[in-house]
Amino acid sequence: MVAAATIGLQALGCAGFSVFFLFAAAHGATLSGTSHLMFSVITATFGLGLGCVARGLWLGLSWPRAAAVVWLVVLLPVGLAMVQADRGLVGGLVLGGAVVGIGAVAVESRGTVRL
Numbered sequence: 001m002v003a004a005a006t007i008g009l010q011a012l013g014c015a016g017f018s019v020f021f022l023f024a025a026a027h028g029a030t031l032s033g034t035s036h037l038m039f040s041v042i043t044a045t046f047g048l049g050l051g052c053v054a055r056g057l058w059l060g061l062s063w064p065r066a067a068a069v070v071w072l073v074v075l076l077p078v079g080l081a082m083v084q085a086d087r088g089l090v091g092g093l094v095l096g097g098a099v100v101g102i103g104a105v106a107v108e109s110r111g112t113v114r115l
Contacts, residue, residue, distance in 0.1 A: 001058070003104035006097055007068050008054035014047030057105075065105050072101040 018040045025036030050071065056064030075098040082091030 001108070003065075003068060003101055003108055004054050004057035006101035006104060007050055007057060007064075007071070010071075010097065010101075011047045011050035011054055014043050014050060018044040018047060057108075068105050069102060072098045072105070 021036045021040035021043060025031075025033045025040075049067075053064040053067045053071070057068060075094055079091045079094030079096075079098060082088075082094060085091075
């Protein structure tokens with residue numbers, strides 16, 4: 001359940017960023033409106049995918065484990081880069097969430113595995 005909650009929160013974060021990119025485009029951000037729209041679409045797609053992974057983990061399915069670990073491993077260098085860029089709090093949260101998520105996926109074992 002910890003892995004599902006971790007991935008689910010990250011899916012909600014992606015959904016939030018998707019809305020933020022649209023808000024930034026509407027308020028004259030430095031990038032073009034098209035760029036913000038595409039960032040929004042891509043981020044929403046990631047959020048949808050992560051939502052499916054979180055749901056699969058919650059239901060105890062086996063297929064979302066690999067997707068969750070890949071996503072969380074990708075977040076490790078992102079968090080490290082944020083820490084190195086003097087964004088320690090956000091970087092620490094990203095790193096911590098990734099480590100907790102990887103650990104949770106590795107530890108959680110289900111008695112019934114459904115495909």
